[in-house]
Amino acid sequence: MKLVNYTSTLAVVLLIVSCATQRKLPQYLEGASNESIEKQTQFPELIIQKNDQLAIQVYSDFIPTKDPNPDLLYNQPLPGGGGAAGTGNTASNTSTASGYLVDGEGNIDFPRLGKIHAEGLTKKQLEAEIKKRLTTPVELLKNPTVLIRFQTYKIVTIGEFNSPQVLNIPTEKVNIFEAISMAGGITEWGKKDEVKVIREQDGKREMGVVDLSSATVFTSPYYYLKQNDILLIDPVKDKQEVKDETRRLSRISFATSIASTAAVIASIIITITRK
Known part of the structure; x- marks a missing residue:
């Protein structure tokens, strides 16, 4: 029985040590109410940065006539090549069918309006700048609306x-x-x-x-x-140490469990043989 008591005591000590070595890691919103x-x-409103890809569409008050839709002149060509709805106009080097790339200088190259500085502006500010260029000093479009979205x-x-x-x-x-x-x-x-x-x-x-x-x-x-x-x-500083300690304690616990079981069996056998 002394062997059993010794083994049980050892198991309890190892359990206490194991609990003491475990570090309490922070959880989400602890104590929040x-x-x-x-x-x-x-x-916060997003600020346009270099290498952003912008989708820009222009619409205006247009009444269909025999003339082509003037909005098409200020929009990118449709995917698949060719100009916008057959106008023969193509976008510039930094403008593709997938959007307008803000280049290394912070500019976009807009059809017929040329370079426009976009970096550091919000979408609303860039929309206002494009609208301004479409209406002054010459009214290129009537009551234009400019819509911008981030594609990247x-x-x-x-x-x-x-x-x-x-x-x-x-x-x-x-x-x-x-x-x-x-x-x-x-x-x-x-x-x-x-x-x-x-x-x-x-x-x-x-x-x-x-x-x-x-x-x-x-x-x-x-x-x-x-x-x-x-x-x-980043990981906690003692990540590897804790993992190693956990594995070590797991092995010790397993060995202790086997020893405890063996001690119990031995005690039972000794008790039976004495009878």
Whole structure:
């Protein structure tokens, strides 16, 4: 029986040591309450950057006559080649059927209007600039409407994601939780309280840190992501140490379990033989 007691004591000690070595990792929104997250949502307006691909369409007050639709002169050619609806006009080098590329100088090359500086503007500001050029100093179109959408809205996820990848966002609005979910979530070793967001803005690169374990995430300027943002999640510093320790304790626990079972069987055999 002494052997059984010794083995049981050893098992209890190992269990206590195992629990002591486990590190408590932060979880999403720990301690958050409705009062701490109930704040008015403010969605930042996206700023056009170099290498963005923009879809731009122009419409105006046009009454069909014998003359061609004048709107077609200021829109890209239809996919498949040729001019816009047979006008014979083609887009320039930085304008393709898939959109207008903002070049290295921050410009787009617009049919008949020439180069227009787009970098640093919002969609509304660029729409206003194109509309201005269509109406002054000569009214090229009557009451023109300009519609712009981002065609390249991607988020890069790197590090402790279950499925790190380049995310192509179909809409122009995504928050950090949505992006993380699209990348398969964060692994058990990821630092949820230190999610890094690398962002290019005004020609400069900056990095912000978001704490997903706190309700302050909702007031962070990095809660809503922008095009070309990079999400980087580092592992906890002792990730490998913890994994090694877990494996070691698992082996010890398994060996202890076998020893305990053997001791119990031996005790039963000794008891039977004494009878």
